[in-house]
Amino acid sequence: MKKVVILFLLVLTTKGHSQFAKNMFSKDPIINLENWQKQRVYFGYYLGFNSFDFKFDYKNPVQEDIQVKKTTGFNVGVVADLRLQEYINLRFEPGLYYTKRDLYFPGVGTSESDYLREVNSTYIHFPLLVKFSALRTGNIRPYLVGGMSTTLNLSSNSKSSDDNFEGKFRVKQWTAAYEVGFGIDFFTEYFIFSPSVRGMFGISDELIRDKPINGPSPWTDNIDSMKSRAILINFTFH
Numbered sequence: 001m002k003k004v005v006i007l008f009l010l011v012l013t014t015k016g017h018s019q020f021a022k023n024m025f026s027k028d029p030i031i032n033l034e035n036w037q038k039q040r041v042y043f044g045y046y047l048g049f050n051s052f053d054f055k056f057d058y059k060n061p062v063q064e065d066i067q068v069k070k071t072t073g074f075n076v077g078v079v080a081d082l083r084l085q086e087y088i089n090l091r092f093e094p095g096l097y098y099t100k101r102d103l104y105f106p107g108v109g110t111s112e113s114d115y116l117r118e119v120n121s122t123y124i125h126f127p128l129l130v131k132f133s134a135l136r137t138g139n140i141r142p143y144l145v146g147g148m149s150t151t152l153n154l155s156s157n158s159k160s161s162d163d164n165f166e167g168k169f170r171v172k173q174w175t176a177a178y179e180v181g182f183g184i185d186f187f188t189e190y191f192i193f194s195p196s197v198r199g200m201f202g203i204s205d206e207l208i209r210d211k212p213i214n215g216p217s218p219w220t221d222n223i224d225s226m227k228s229r230a231i232l233i234n235f236t237f238h
Contacts, residue, residue, distance in 0.1 A: 031138070032188055040083055041080070044192075045237060047074075049074050050074070050231065053101070066105055066106070071101070073100065077125070079091060079093050087134075090130060093125075097122075099230075123152065129146060139186060140187070141185040144180075144181070145181050147179055165214045171207060171208060198233075199232075200230040206227065
C-alpha cells in the first residue's frame with residue numbers, strides 16, 4: 001500500500017495535476033461534479049492499510065500484560081452509498097482485510113514455541129456506516145462517519161481440535177465492533193477521491209479458551225476478554 005500512496009503523490013506532481021490542484025484550492029475554483037451529490041445511489045472502491053491490536057481484560061491482576069506486536073496490513077473493498085438526505089448517507093463497505101499480530105505471554109515457558117503465538121488474520125469485513133457530511137466548500141467536503149460492523153475471520157482456527165498446548169491459538173470466527181472516523185471528499189473533474197481514517201473497537205470477546213482436559217492453561221485461563229481494535233486508513237474512489 002505504500003507503493004500506492006507514493007504513486008498517487010507522483011501523479012499529483014505532473015503538470016496536468018498541478019492544474020487540478022490549482023482548481024481545487026484556488027479562491028474561485030471550477031466546481032467539479034456539481035450534481036454528483038444529487039444521486040440517490042452510487043458506488044466506489046477503496047484501497048488502504050490497517051494496524052490491528054488486541055485489548056485484554058484479566059480475571060486476576062497481573063504484573064505484566066500480554067504484549068502485542070503489531071504489523072501493517074492492507075485493505076481492499078467496495079462501497080455502496082445511499083443518500084438519505086443532503087448531508088446524511090448510509091454506506092455499506094464490505095472488504096477483505098489482512099493483518100498479523102504476535103502475542104508474547106510473559107512467564108510462559110522459556111522457549112519461543114511456549115511464549116510466542118502468531119495470530120494471522122484474514123477478515124471479510126462488513127461495516128454499515130452513517131456518513132455525516134459538512135457543507136461543501138468549492139471542491140472539498142469533510143465528513144464524519146460511524147456505525148457498526150461484523151467480521152468473519154477466515155484464519156480463526158475455531159474448528160481446530162488443537163489448542164495452545166499443541167501450539168494452536170484459536171479465536172472465534174465472527175466478531176462485532178463499532179467504528180468512528182473522519183475523512184474528506186475531494187471532487188476532481190472525473191471522480192471523487194476520499195481519504196479517511198477510522199478507529200474500530202471490538203465489543204465481543206473473540207478468544208476461544210484452551211480445553212480444561214489438558215489442565216490449567218497459562219495462555220488463556222486468566223483472560224476475561226480479548227477484543228480487537230484497529231486503525232483503518234482507506235483511500236476511496238467514486
